[in-house]
Amino acid sequence: MRFVEEFRDPDAAKSVLAAIAHVADEIGATREKPVHIMEICGGHTHAIFRYGLDKLVHGGIEFIHGPGCPVCVLPRSRVDECIELAERPEVIFTTFGDAMRVPGTGKSLMQAKADGADIRMVYSPLDALELARRNPDRQVVFFGLGFETTTPSTAFSIQQAAREGLSNFSVFCNHITVPPPIKALLDDPHMVLDGFVGPGHVSMVIGVHPYDFIARDYGKPLVVSGFEPLDLLQSVLMVLCQIRDGRAEIENQYARVVPEHGNPASLAAVADVYEPRPSFEWRGLGEIDASGLRIRDAYAAFDAETKFGVGYGAAAGRLVVEEPEGAACGAVMTGRCKPTDCPQFGKGCTPEMPLGALMVSSEGACAAYYQYGGARAVEVAE
Amino acid sequence: MCLGIPGQIIEITDVDRQMGMADVSGVRREVSLLPVAEGPLEEMVGQWVLIHVGFAMAVIDEDEARLTLEALRGLGEAQETLEQMAEGKKAFEEAR
Ligand code: SF4
Numbered sequence: 001m002r003f004v005e006e007f008r009d010p011d012a013a014k015s016v017l018a019a020i021a022h023v024a025d026e027i028g029a030t031r032e033k034p035v036h037i038m039e040i041c042g043g044h045t046h047a048i049f050r051y052g053l054d055k056l057v058h059g060g061i062e063f064i065h066g067p068g069c070p071v072c073v074l075p076r077s078r079v080d081e082c083i084e085l086a087e088r089p090e091v092i093f094t095t096f097g098d099a100m101r102v103p104g105t106g107k108s109l110m111q112a113k114a115d116g117a118d119i120r121m122v123y124s125p126l127d128a129l130e131l132a133r134r135n136p137d138r139q140v141v142f143f144g145l146g147f148e149t150t151t152p153s154t155a156f157s158i159q160q161a162a163r164e165g166l167s168n169f170s171v172f173c174n175h176i177t178v179p180p181p182i183k184a185l186l187d188d189p190h191m192v193l194d195g196f197v198g199p200g201h202v203s204m205v206i207g208v209h210p211y212d213f214i215a216r217d218y219g220k221p222l223v224v225s226g227f228e229p230l231d232l233l234q235s236v237l238m239v240l241c242q243i244r245d246g247r248a249e250i251e252n253q254y255a256r257v258v259p260e261h262g263n264p265a266s267l268a269a270v271a272d273v274y275e276p277r278p279s280f281e282w283r284g285l286g287e288i289d290a291s292g293l294r295i296r297d298a299y300a301a302f303d304a305e306t307k308f309g310v311g312y313g314a315a316a317g318r319l320v321v322e323e324p325e326g327a328a329c330g331a332v333m334t335g336r337c338k339p340t341d342c343p344q345f346g347k348g349c350t351p352e353m354p355l356g357a358l359m360v361s362s363e364g365a366c367a368a369y370y371q372y373g374g375a376r377a378v379e380v381a382e
Numbered sequence: 383m384c385l386g387i388p389g390q391i392i393e394i395t396d397v398d399r400q401m402g403m404a405d406v407s408g409v410r411r412e413v414s415l416l417p418v419a420e421g422p423l424e425e426m427v428g429q430w431v432l433i434h435v436g437f438a439m440a441v442i443d444e445d446e447a448r449l450t451l452e453a454l455r456g457l458g459e460a461q462e463t464l465e466q467m468a469e470g471k472k473a474f475e476e477a478r
Binding site for chain 2 (some may be wrong): 003004006007012015016019043096123124125126127149150152153156160201204205227230231234237253255256257258259263265266269
């Protein structure tokens with residue numbers, strides 16, 4: 001039983017939509033005075049647009065798109081560092097496909113590949129491990145990217161490399177964590193947020209409790225949600241019911257996949273291999289305390305930063321790279337404006353010629369608007 | 383990259399490395415069972431798991447899935463009742 005079709009049932013969707021409308025009316029939400037619900041995860045943003053949920057729900061509900069797209073929040077200088085690594089003759093640079101078209105200050109990994117760098121797209125860090133086994137005379141570097149969902153996969157891979165004594169495998173670690181930027185957003189006095197739909201696959205790893213502070217300290221509801229349309233609709237309804245009843249709790253809509261305390265084996269591997277960095281730079285959000293991970297000294301042999309002297313830890317006096325002119329990436333990333341509010345949307349910035357990662361990542365909000373909003377979104381921008 | 387895909391474990395391929403073969407909508411891919419392997423690996427065969435960048439990250443819990451679906455269905459029934467109530471009210475108004 002895969003439980004995919006069941007969670008796309010149009011009849012059930014209709015009744016959830018009706019229930020949403022009912023509760024929205026009860027709390028007096030209108031188009032002019034909407035309830036603001038942030039879906040943190042870029043995967044949710046895409047599902048909302050793919051199924052047109054933003055159009056189907058009661059007009060009094062406004063989705064604010066959160067910073068949960070790991071490539072989009074990556075400062076351009078990180079992409080530059082990847083290219084610096086990839087251009088070393090001994091290196092085979094491996095990455096998830098998502099990162100390929102993300103622009104650095106000069107070029108993207110895709111362009112660097114066309115220029116001759118040995119860059120290979122892989123589905124899993126396990127593929128990078130296999131490449132290292134098969135190419136003992138080359139250095140295989142894996143671009144470790146993503147939130148809590150992907151962090152265990154690189155931690156397990158590093159442990160495996162250590163067990164095998166592979167000396168030509170390393171990870172360029174840019175893993176980040178979800179709760180710190182949410183706290184940063186909640187501390188921002190300009191943000192108006194009434195509740196959250198939480199990323200289900202992050203909680204599959206970390207459980208639901210790392211979000212407790214959102215309810216306890218900020219009095220906002222959060223519902224951990226699955227990715228099918230019915231999951232999202234039910235989660236929106238659960239957030240609304242909490243608002244109506246004056247509750248602020250962390251609830252779990254996605255219990256078929258998310259255990260309350262997450263995945264113990266993954267958490268243990270992550271704790272063994274990684275430790276928090278004092279702070280990490282996010283595109284659009286700036287430096288956030290303890291929001292990024294680095295490889296512990298015990299695994300320094302597998303740390304590309306240490307091995308090649310490139311990257312966050314190595315860059316002395318880091319410069320903050322300016323955004324391209326007219327680009328609103330930072331504001332879109334933090335939900336302060338919609339992609340269509342960006343002056344470059346659909347003009348200077350398209351999936352073919354992107355200015356920001358939001359336009360090319362499979363989880364980027366601009367890509368979602370462009371792909372599913374199509375001409376309508378461009379019209380709005382004009 | 384952050385989205386998982388459900389697949390069914392069809393055999394164990396490497397006990398030492400805890401690898402198994404998964405069937406993902408007809409496509410076969412070897413995945414790591416490290417995150418979900420608790421008891422004997424053989425017990426994983428036949429299970430539906432959520433696969434994420436080559437790792438089985440969670441066993442999909444059928445009972446929980448059913449409960450969620452039931453809650454959704456319950457919602458539909460409640461909605462029907464509400465609609466009937468609203469209709470009922472109208473009937474009184476019309477009568478006046
Ligand atoms: S449209 Fe392009 S430039 Fe504007 S916010 Fe989106 S990615 Fe950035």
